[in-house]
Amino acid sequence: MISKIIEPKILSLITTEKCTAACHNCCFQCSPRLKQRMSLEDMKFLIDEVIKDFPMILACVFTGGECTTLGTDLHQIINYAAINNLKCRIVTNGHWAVSESRALLFLKQLKDAGLHELNLSTGDEHQKWIPYDRIVYACQAAVKLEMFVAVNIESTPESKFTSVSMKSDDRISREIMLGKVVVKDSLWIDFDKEHLDRTLEMNDGPCINLFNTISVSPDGHLQACCGLTCKNSIYLDLGSYRKHSLRQLYIEQFDDLMKLWLYTHGPKKIYSFLCEKKGVANESYRYPHICSMCHHILENKENMDIIKANISSIIPSVMLKYQFINNLKT
Numbered sequence: 001m002i003s004k005i006i007e008p009k010i011l012s013l014i015t016t017e018k019c020t021a022a023c024h025n026c027c028f029q030c031s032p033r034l035k036q037r038m039s040l041e042d043m044k045f046l047i048d049e050v051i052k053d054f055p056m057i058l059a060c061v062f063t064g065g066e067c068t069t070l071g072t073d074l075h076q077i078i079n080y081a082a083i084n085n086l087k088c089r090i091v092t093n094g095h096w097a098v099s100e101s102r103a104l105l106f107l108k109q110l111k112d113a114g115l116h117e118l119n120l121s122t123g124d125e126h127q128k129w130i131p132y133d134r135i136v137y138a139c140q141a142a143v144k145l146e147m148f149v150a151v152n153i154e155s156t157p158e159s160k161f162t163s164v165s166m167k168s169d170d171r172i173s174r175e176i177m178l179g180k181v182v183v184k185d186s187l188w189i190d191f192d193k194e195h196l197d198r199t200l201e202m203n204d205g206p207c208i209n210l211f212n213t214i215s216v217s218p219d220g221h222l223q224a225c226c227g228l229t230c231k232n233s234i235y236l237d238l239g240s241y242r243k244h245s246l247r248q249l250y251i252e253q254f255d256d257l258m259k260l261w262l263y264t265h266g267p268k269k270i271y272s273f274l275c276e277k278k279g280v281a282n283e284s285y286r287y288p289h290i291c292s293m294c295h296h297i298l299e300n301k302e303n304m305d306i307i308k309a310n311i312s313s314i315i316p317s318v319m320l321k322y323q324f325i326n327n328l329k330t
């Protein structure tokens, strides 16, 4: 459909479904009970494929679930990625940081293996499983090791623990002020409250998560995005790398008008278009996040039928904007 694809910049390995926490509304529904994980050989194979077929990728993110449950395999794969010139980041709930000294020891070993960046997750739901103090110890240790550290705090309008709570914690506020620890509130979807009767600010622009990451799930499927609802979407599942090459699976996305439309205009514009065609009220404010709106668009057959029926009027503006964005990027 298009002549020039957008090259991804990041490899994201969803290494395991296992987690030391079991947060209600975890977008991947991870828990200590789940076992599926990537083997060391699988992860090495994926890194080899990316080095060969995606030369623009310079960073590798190890996430989950809780990637540190991989134990020494995590050290080995970080080392493997690092010697292949990929900058390595882990995303973790910080369960291992039971004291500052233990956190320092743990992180030092990962840094020696090649870890470049630490990304911590916390918030009201996480703290039911992992005490907040561990986030502080992990940050203090990372700062001592001069490692970049970011903390994502799950955020809903009802959140009690927010970035303000952390910024006012004397143990770490100075490092936050100096920019050594970056703290940000990240929208958290209450999946059990599908529609919310309140107004929320939502990104009404394009989806910036498409076409920038090779994201692979523990069962070996390439995912179109790391969006909060992607696990439940057959549509965003691009297929198994065991059947086709990563490159082929990635490139095939560019034949799909829906993904291009999400990328150029975003879920909110598509939702408005659908409401207009159906002649129903636009209630976009009821969705807590663009990913939940996206999920509802993609999983509804009537929506897809409307889009198919109007394809010739949609294509020109999508193609024009795609080319415009692509020209800006190159």
Ligand code: SF4
Binding pocket: 019, 020, 021, 022, 023, 026, 027, 028, 029, 030, 031, 064, 065, 066, 093, 121, 126
């Ligand atoms: S810590 Fe993260 S991966 Fe683990 S259950 Fe909570 S949200 Fe899911």
Ligand code: SF4
Binding pocket: 207, 208, 209, 210, 224, 225, 226, 227, 228, 229, 230, 236, 262, 267, 290, 291, 292, 294, 295
């Ligand atoms: S808006 Fe849709 S395509 Fe974009 S990240 Fe969210 S779920 Fe994925």
